Amino acid sequence: MRLAVQPQLSALDPRLAAEGLEAELRLTLPSDVGLVEDAVNVVARHLEASFVDRHTIRFNLRVALGEALLNAILYGNCEDDAKGVAVRVLFGRHAIEMEVTDEGGGFDYRCVPDPTLPANRLRPCGRGLFLIRQLVDEVRFNDAGNSICMILRRT
């Protein structure tokens, strides 16, 4: 199954442009993990030409956005076909802000175990959010815990 939803691309408010965020890309995908790769590729393709560092797009963005989408689909929406995941990306030459929002009840992002501790290293899960935190410059959640905002900056 391919990603059916066409992304919407728009120019931004001049105030955001002052923060280095010059355009906006939005897409919504159904709760199907098979669409994560397509969604990440759509975003990467749109940003690659304008962002200053191509490797950041190919590695940091790809891993972080992919993990955020997986978490949203698997744990946020519990793979419920009736629920979607909204992606909003603001971007410019030196900054990218990616927001991924699911329709679940959220979770306590402050209480996620560190998968690198010896006691957790043999656990098969729990590395997605850790990788996101390692690979982007700033991570924020909304109060409910069902929306993550990941920021990448490069000079």
Place this chain on the structure above:
Amino acid sequence: MAFNARKQPGGILVIEVDGQLIVGNRQELKQLVLDALEAGDRKFLIDFTKTGFIDSSGLGVLVSLSKKIRDEGGDLRLAGLNEDLKTLFELTKLDTLFAITDSAQQALAAF
């Protein structure tokens, strides 16, 4: 096909991951290894030379297989990780859990 398995001298099962190890195909790798374990194989080498990407669920299945193989008295080694994949293993400290070599040949020689 994402996984190519072939038996090498010394009874080592080499599994090449072609493309990606992600949530969509991790169960296929898991089943392949579990079936081989059931059939009596104990030495496993997963070769990532042709692999561009591993997500956290792919890392998770490697952890799970490592434990299973060790419990059965076997040995799992990894080889051929590109720089980005090495970074993922280092960040998650999984480089301390697995025997990782640059090439499949090095891993085969070390069994």
